[in-house]
Amino acid sequence: MKEYCIEYSSLASTDLSDIWEYINGYDNNTANEFVLDIQEKIQQLVTFPFSGVMKQELEEIEEDARFLVFKKYNIIYEVLEETKIVFILRILHGSREIKNYL
Secondary structure, eight states: OOOOEEEEOHHHHHHHHHHHHHHHTTOHHHHHHHHHHHHHHHHGGGTOTTOSEEOHHHHTTSTTEEEEEETTEEEEEEEETTTTEEEEEEEEETTSOGGGOO
16 A cells, blocks of 8 residues: 655644744743654654544535644644645644634
């Protein structure tokens, strides 16, 4: 079975930078580790792209959107089967209403 590639939307890349900047305001090492941990979680999707959950509230906005939870963050993505790409849409804090950010 061919593994999938990971691609980030510009918003997801910005989300990751914003998360790093926020945590870096408190501790640089923690910020670096946290972002690396998020990226490792996302990297699991290369092998298990359908491991995320589909949520009805997401289907109304992004039909094939799935999400993974990492600590207090939701990683929202879709699987593009034809091109074998896992496309990361957003990385949002769990307190945010996802549908308002897609």
